Amino acid sequence: MRAGEIAGRPVVTLDTAEDIAEVKDVVFSHDHGYLVGFTLNKRGWLSGPMKETLDWSGVRALGPDAVMVASGDALAARDAESGATGDAEDVVGGRVITDSGRELGVVTDLVVEVDEQARVVGYEIGGATVEEGPGGDRRYIPLPETFAVSSSALIVPASVTGFIRDDLSGFGSAVDEFRAQLEQTS
Amino acid sequence: MTRFAEAEHTPVYSKASADEIGRVIRYVVTASEHTVAALQVGGRKSKALLADWAHVVGFGPDAVVIDDEEHLRHPDSDYEQRVTAGELDLRGRRVLTDTGYEIGALVDVEFDESTGELTALETDRTSVNGDGLVAIGPYAVIVRQDAVRPEEEPPAS
Numbered sequence: 001m002r003a004g005e006i007a008g009r010p011v012v013t014l015d016t017a018e019d020i021a022e023v024k025d026v027v028f029s030h031d032h033g034y035l036v037g038f039t040l041n042k043r044g045w046l047s048g049p050m051k052e053t054l055d056w057s058g059v060r061a062l063g064p065d066a067v068m069v070a071s072g073d074a075l076a077a078r079d080a081e082s083g084a085t086g087d088a089e090d091v092v093g094g095r096v097i098t099d100s101g102r103e104l105g106v107v108t109d110l111v112v113e114v115d116e117q118a119r120v121v122g123y124e125i126g127g128a129t130v131e132e133g134p135g136g137d138r139r140y141i142p143l144p145e146t147f148a149v150s151s152s153a154l155i156v157p158a159s160v161t162g163f164i165r166d167d168l169s170g171f172g173s174a175v176d177e178f179r180a181q182l183e184q185t186s
Numbered sequence: 187m188t189r190f191a192e193a194e195h196t197p198v199y200s201k202a203s204a205d206e207i208g209r210v211i212r213y214v215v216t217a218s219e220h221t222v223a224a225l226q227v228g229g230r231k232s233k234a235l236l237a238d239w240a241h242v243v244g245f246g247p248d249a250v251v252i253d254d255e256e257h258l259r260h261p262d263s264d265y266e267q268r269v270t271a272g273e274l275d276l277r278g279r280r281v282l283t284d285t286g287y288e289i290g291a292l293v294d295v296e297f298d299e300s301t302g303e304l305t306a307l308e309t310d311r312t313s314v315n316g317d318g319l320v321a322i323g324p325y326a327v328i329v330r331q332d333a334v335r336p337e338e339e340p341p342a343s
Contacts, residue, residue: 009286012325012328014284014328017282017320017328018323018325019324019325019326060284061284061285063285063286064288067286
């Protein structure tokens, strides 16, 4: 799923069925792209950023209509010691450039794969360099297992161009194939 | 089996005095036990009064009989106060599974009038086994996904 789809989802407690927050953004680790949690906004017309964040370990379920947590205790003050992390908003707008010097596009969203763990596995890109295709003017590019993110530019291996997809169906296998190919060539 | 909507406004009688003491206006449900814990009896008194299910001796189509009106009590917990104030009314409330899928708005609740046990929750899209109730709150009624009746189960996450 796309990180942008998760933003705005209510965070609901399983014990009291209250909507205690809503997702503002995803927070991921810079080294392997693991989703470490979410930044939050207040709900309703008092909306605005909250000091508390939600750690991935406190998430009981990430559903299409709500993020379920056991109780209000799942929210905690942001831990400054949690290592190098970034938010989707730090990355969106960054240019994606191959290591051979070709611009592929501009990041419009992150692609998140969710099972036991959740990880950022790709970018949705758009912009002038992306041509209109059958799936619109968005493309999905897989990321290497370890990737370095900066807010201005993202350098990806040139071989990624063979694994760019028009939509998210089958994107998981594109990620796997791209990573397997990187493994072979390294 | 009886539905909440059917039994609302049913007159409530005291067996001890044979007086009509009011009508059923709401149900206090203990979500964790998926049972009706008490009935809110409305009528002559303006303050909310509850009859604990243990004092209900008969629940029929025309009348609910409790053992003695002396057993009516005021709501004591915060939850009971919110229920009797109408803040947690079930009908129309969003129903969410514990996996984060919305499965409609609650239309009615079916229960066993001899035990007070909930047997089904009906939404405008599907129905859920009564024992799948997890929590009742201001945002939603939460149910276990595995208790959603199979014909219209939400897609697996």
